Amino acid sequence: VLTCEPITIEEYENYAKERLPLASLEYLQRGADRDFTAKRNCAAFSKVKVIPRYLVDVSNRSTKVEVLGKHFDFPVGVAPTGLQKRWHPEGEIATIRATNAANTIAIVSIASSVLYEDIAKEAPDAEKWMQIFLFENNSITLEFVRKAEDLRFGAIVVTIDMSVTPLRYFNTRNKWKDQHVMVNLENYLDDDGNRQQFKYHYATWAQLQEIINSTKLPVIVKGVLTPHDAALAYANGAKGIIVSNHGGRQIDGAISSLEALSDIVANFPPRKGFEIYFDGGIRGGVDVFRALAIGAKFVFVGRPPMYGLFHSGQQGVENVLKILRSELETLLGQTGCNSVKEVGMSFVSFKFPFE
Ligand code: FNR
Numbered sequence: 001v002l003t004c005e006p007i008t009i010e011e012y013e014n015y016a017k018e019r020l021p022l023a024s025l026e027y028l029q030r031g032a033d034r035d036f037t038a039k040r041n042c043a044a045f046s047k048v049k050v051i052p053r054y055l056v057d058v059s060n061r062s063t064k065v066e067v068l069g070k071h072f073d074f075p076v077g078v079a080p081t082g083l084q085k086r087w088h089p090e091g092e093i094a095t096i097r098a099t100n101a102a103n104t105i106a107i108v109s110i111a112s113s114v115l116y117e118d119i120a121k122e123a124p125d126a127e128k129w130m131q132i133f134l135f136e137n138n139s140i141t142l143e144f145v146r147k148a149e150d151l152r153f154g155a156i157v158v159t160i161d162m163s164v165t166p167l168r169y170f171n172t173r174n175k176w177k178d179q180h181v182m183v184n185l186e187n188y189l190d191d192d193g194n195r196q197q198f199k200y201h202y203a204t205w206a207q208l209q210e211i212i213n214s215t216k217l218p219v220i221v222k223g224v225l226t227p228h229d230a231a232l233a234y235a236n237g238a239k240g241i242i243v244s245n246h247g248g249r250q251i252d253g254a255i256s257s258l259e260a261l262s263d264i265v266a267n268f269p270p271r272k273g274f275e276i277y278f279d280g281g282i283r284g285g286v287d288v289f290r291a292l293a294i295g296a297k298f299v300f301v302g303r304p305p306m307y308g309l310f311h312s313g314q315q316g317v318e319n320v321l322k323i324l325r326s327e328l329e330t331l332l333g334q335t336g337c338n339s340v341k342e343v344g345m346s347f348v349s350f351k352f353p354f355e
Contacts, residue, residue: 009320012316013303028306028307032167038249044354045258048348072104075297075328083182092112093118096119099321100126104321108130111182129153130155131156133159134207136201136203138211142211154217156215219238221238224242224243224244225243226260227263234271241264243278261295283304285324285325
């Protein structure tokens with residue numbers, strides 16, 4: 001058992017491992033089925049070796065980054081994860097305070113345990129993106145789009161990789177049951193009294209396009225794993241994608257996020273006004289560096305900030321972000337990079353596919 005404050009992401013994770021009840025821990029830490037993809041997401045990073053350049057003046061290096069025309073202090077934001085009151089009584093409120101203090105982006109899940117309205121009220125100037133799904137009934141999706149506009153969210157993130165509820169045997173075995181309510185979805189019950197979020201297995205690119213055409217907010221597609229879907233997101237008017245396999249929580253057996261990123265940048269040439277972000281398996285600044293080097297403009301972390309939230313609320317989330325930022329800043333110096341823009345393919349070595 002840890003006796004002092006965690007100073008690495010791994011220590012935050014270990015703290016959660018030692019204290020969370022099994023069912024909750026599995027829900028947070030594991031992926032789906034046998035965890036092939038959740039494990040591969042992390043393991044993929046070890047295939048990418050960092051190549052430094054020495055005797056470069058790095059005294060003025062900076063981790064600053066520009067995303068959708070706005071400036072942030074470092075290229076790591078918080079991915080959407082549902083029901084954060086599971087990990088700390090303040091839930092999403094603590095998280096938005098932390099990302100606001102760190103000057104980075106928080107994506108707020110539609111499955112949050114705090115209303116979008118209350119998060120916006122808590123941090124009106126924080127950069128927050130609204131994550132939604134495409135509902136079978138498009139008018140519900142459009143209501144959320146109007147809400148994002150009214151509450152001054154900076155972008156809408158449409159998650160496309162959850163059309164079907166995954167099999168998570170370990171959650172069944174250990175009787176995982178949520179104590180918290182998806183408050184944003186309370187008003188949307190279907191005829192059987194089930195919440196509508198389980199009803200988007202009908203969604204198509206045409207429906208996404210309708211959403212994109214209905215708003216001036218940038219729309220980002222989350223869950224892209226192929227050059228094919230990247231091209232479709234672009235063709236339908238999205239302003240960017242998050243290369244992601246949902247932290248290995250959907251298709252167990254899916255390609256790792258990092259391999260997918262590598263495939264996408266190799267086979268879908270960069271387009272002006274179309275940005276590529278990444279999530280999945282990042283557990284340190286060196287992983288941020290690797291994803292940037294392969295071609296991500298910005299990355300998100302899902303589980304690490306939740307380990308921080310569980311440990312100490314806002315402070316824990318801030319610490320996790322600080323660790324990633326300072327590890328990245330150190331590595332920029334060690335590799336001879338003065339900015340995150342400079343971090344490109346020549347700073348890594350790897351074979352694709354990874355095995
Ligand atoms: C998620 N993720 C997720 N994604 C999403 O679009 N909407 C959601 O509500 C959730 N909920 C959720 C809950 C939990 C507990 C986890 C761990 C993940 C996926 C998340 O946004 C992200 O894609 C992954 O977590 C990234 O992988 P890492 O950083 O956790 O390895």
